[in-house]
Amino acid sequence: MGGRMVLTLLGRRSDDPSSKECCSIWELLAITLNDMVSEGLIEEEKLDSFNIPQYTPSPKEVRLEVQKQGSFSxxxxxxxxVNWSEIDSDFDPNVVSEDGGYHLSRCIRAVAEPLVVHHFGEEIIDEVFKRYKAQLAAHMSTENPTFVNVVISLKKIA
Structure with a gap:
């Protein structure tokens, strides 16, 4: 009888699906893998066929999908x-991480490692994420990137 649900989704503020506000975390992984191809550590054909399926919806898209489905108000x-540097300080704004990108690279590794291992093999995984951490640290030192979260509270329609 009835019910409520709260969802938090990685999203974007913009209605433009090609907006850069949602994708740089994966672009930095792509740069890392591409560098490893140019050094001969990864086969180019494997990189060309690698894909991480992700879509980050806008608030408008989330609203339209809920309304279209019709079971919830x-x-x-x-x-x-959420600022990337907050993740690297364990969400404590008073802490400044001395090892930029460490926690964030571990977080993304938890998500992407099974995909990377399955596609490229176990033997390169530590090197991929060592380099990826360096990419994150460099990016965080020149920009103030954030993850955009869309939070929606839903109520079951009786």
């Missing part, structure tokens, strides 16, 4: 950002 829909 929307109590609240909000968007907020």
């Amino acid at each position: 929307i109590d609240c829909l909000e968007v907020f950002g």
